[in-house]
Amino acid sequence: MKREVARRVFAKELNNSTHVIRSGGEKAPVYLLTPLGLRCNRVFVVGALLEKEETKPESGIWRIRVSDPTGSFVGYIGKFQPEALEMLLDIDYPSIVSLTAKVKVLEGIKKKFVILRPEMINTADPDVRDRWIIEAAKCTIERIKDVELGKTEDAKIAKEIYKTDLEDYKRTVKDVLMKLKEEFELLEEVEEEELELEIEEEEFDIKDLFE
Amino acid sequence: MRIEELVDRIYSIFKEYGVSRKEIMDRLKLLIYEFKVPENEAYTTVVNYLLKEYKIPKYEVLAPLTKIAEIGSSGRVSVKVKVIQLWEPVSPSISQTGLIGDETGVIRFLIWAKAGKPEVQENKSYVFRNVVVDEFAGMKRLNVTRFSEIEEISEDVKVAEVPAKVYGEVEFIGSLVAIHQNSGLIQRCSQCNRIAKGGNCIVHGKVKTVDDLRIRGVVDNGIENYEILMGEEVIKKLVGIDLETAKKIAQENLERKAVLDELKKKLLGKYLKIVGFLGVRFFRVTYAEFYKPNIKEEVEKILEELK
Numbered sequence: 001m002k003r004e005v006a007r008r009v010f011a012k013e014l015n016n017s018t019h020v021i022r023s024g025g026e027k028a029p030v031y032l033l034t035p036l037g038l039r040c041n042r043v044f045v046v047g048a049l050l051e052k053e054e055t056k057p058e059s060g061i062w063r064i065r066v067s068d069p070t071g072s073f074v075g076y077i078g079k080f081q082p083e084a085l086e087m088l089l090d091i092d093y094p095s096i097v098s099l100t101a102k103v104k105v106l107e108g109i110k111k112k113f114v115i116l117r118p119e120m121i122n123t124a125d126p127d128v129r130d131r132w133i134i135e136a137a138k139c140t141i142e143r144i145k146d147v148e149l150g151k152t153e154d155a156k157i158a159k160e161i162y163k164t165d166l167e168d169y170k171r172t173v174k175d176v177l178m179k180l181k182e183e184f185e186l187l188e189e190v191e192e193e194e195l196e197l198e199i200e201e202e203e204f205d206i207k208d209l210f211e
Numbered sequence: 212m213r214i215e216e217l218v219d220r221i222y223s224i225f226k227e228y229g230v231s232r233k234e235i236m237d238r239l240k241l242l243i244y245e246f247k248v249p250e251n252e253a254y255t256t257v258v259n260y261l262l263k264e265y266k267i268p269k270y271e272v273l274a275p276l277t278k279i280a281e282i283g284s285s286g287r288v289s290v291k292v293k294v295i296q297l298w299e300p301v302s303p304s305i306s307q308t309g310l311i312g313d314e315t316g317v318i319r320f321l322i323w324a325k326a327g328k329p330e331v332q333e334n335k336s337y338v339f340r341n342v343v344v345d346e347f348a349g350m351k352r353l354n355v356t357r358f359s360e361i362e363e364i365s366e367d368v369k370v371a372e373v374p375a376k377v378y379g380e381v382e383f384i385g386s387l388v389a390i391h392q393n394s395g396l397i398q399r400c401s402q403c404n405r406i407a408k409g410g411n412c413i414v415h416g417k418v419k420t421v422d423d424l425r426i427r428g429v430v431d432n433g434i435e436n437y438e439i440l441m442g443e444e445v446i447k448k449l450v451g452i453d454l455e456t457a458k459k460i461a462q463e464n465l466e467r468k469a470v471l472d473e474l475k476k477k478l479l480g481k482y483l484k485i486v487g488f489l490g491v492r493f494f495r496v497t498y499a500e501f502y503k504p505n506i507k508e509e510v511e512k513i514l515e516e517l518k
Contacts, residue, residue: 003429003436003438005431005433005434005435005436006386006388006431006433006436007433008433044386044388044431044433044480046480087475087476087479097480098386098479098480098481099480100388100389100431100480119389120388120389120390120475120479120480121480122475122476122479122480123476124480124481127503127506128480128481128482130506131482131502131504131506132386134504134506134509134510134513135432135433136433137513138513139433139434141513141516141517170517173517174514174517177510177513177514177517178514180506180510181507181510181511181514184506184507184510
């Protein structure tokens with residue numbers, strides 16, 4: 001059986017998902033259909049690990065919250081994900097992490113919650129995070145187009161079920177990218193300032209000190 | 212088809228064996244005009260008759276000796292080659308698989324277990340007779356079946372210089388989203404090279420083992436994914452850990468798993484650019500590097516498209 005692809009999706013889109021697709025047999029994979037028509041069973045996320053706490057003392061089940069620029073993912077790691085658990089215990093927070101996870105839906109009385117079941121979690125760096133944001137943005141833009149044009153069956157179903165506000169998602173993606181761009185421009189300014197500072201220091205002759 | 216064309220086709224096969232056009236023509240005419248046999252039947256009958264009459268081994272004609280560069284996308288051929296690389300078989304139905312080459316090129320090959328052939332070795336030259344050409348994952352491959360023959364030869368077959376970008380090599384960029392358990396510092400059976408966990412080979416039982424360093428994992432770009440295999444050389448270039456270092460890490464920590472943990476910390480969730488061969492089940496990585504795109508440029512490009 002072909003392994004499920006780890007999809008790139010922003011927290012906002014995933015957390016707004018409620019529609020579950022069960023495709024036949026007991027062993028058949030369960031998918032979550034997002035408001036932008038993504039059929040999703042596994043995700044890859046890079047973001048900021050903001051919380052990490054044991055649900056109850058000694059329970060061995062850890063709840064984590066990982067944030068991307070649009071919102072946050074909630075995940076639970078227990079003894080059935082021993083590899084992820086082992087790696088999680090070594091990671092401090094807040095910090096940037098990457099994770100691969102199965103997507104699950106918890107059905108409450110009034111509401112459905114999308115949660116993640118991480119299979120692995122590891123420390124990451126700002127470069128990896130930025131690369132992820134770009135990937136997620138690209139994929140989201142593609143999905144927006146698909147829903148706009150009713151390109152795939154899933155896109156049509158998603159539009160019907162969620163009555164998706166495409167403009168809202170477009171704005172979100174644009175905001176995320178603008179912010180990333182601004183950060184880079186700021187970073188360049190800082191680097192320039194540092195450079196100037198260095199030059200000034202060099203011009204300063206050590207002999208002057210003794211005069 | 213005109214009878215002359217059939218004659219030409221048969222003649223082109225047998226001209227080197229001293230068969231004359233007249234002989235072919237006479238036999239064809241007899242079958243087609245006298246006995247009213249359909250043309251394709253007549254063709255097969257004449258070919259089979261000539262093979263028997265002139266005592267020509269079937270594969271010489273039906274699977275002519277061919278240079279790798281000239282192999283078509285189907286049919287049967289024979290090749291004179293050197294085994295360049297052997298890969299770990301992914302299924303018990305496969306005896307051996309890998310890469311062979313001659314002076315004109317390289318091609319993938321596969322020896323089915325059912326063929327019952329003795330094993331070939333890397334860097335040795337062979338004649339593979341009557342092997343079946345097929346295409347898998349968009350690449351040509353030679354299949355050794357029980358009707359094929361493999362003969363080791365003393366001649367050292369020259370192999371086309373394997374360029375940096377070898378035939379069938381592909382490039383892929385994605386995140387390493389998983390590293391499987393049987394990665395890191397592993398033990399292989401000294402007899403068959405299969406993984407021998409805890410010194411036990413599934414075929415040979417309790418065996419002497421050889422240490423090896425490798426990674427089995429998944430690289431995923433959000434749209435598609437590949438099961439990948441990475442050997443010592445690639446791992447060394449990527450993260451600076453070779454077999455010796457790996458053994459040291461295992462010794463210091465008193466467990467082999469420490470190597471796997473180290474590799475996981477260094478690689479899991481990281482973006483990689485990988486180059487390698489796309490096989491039946493695995494992407495065999497021959498080169499890997501951390502992928503560092505120009506983020507600023509990419510952001511500007513997408514924003515431009517969004518306008």
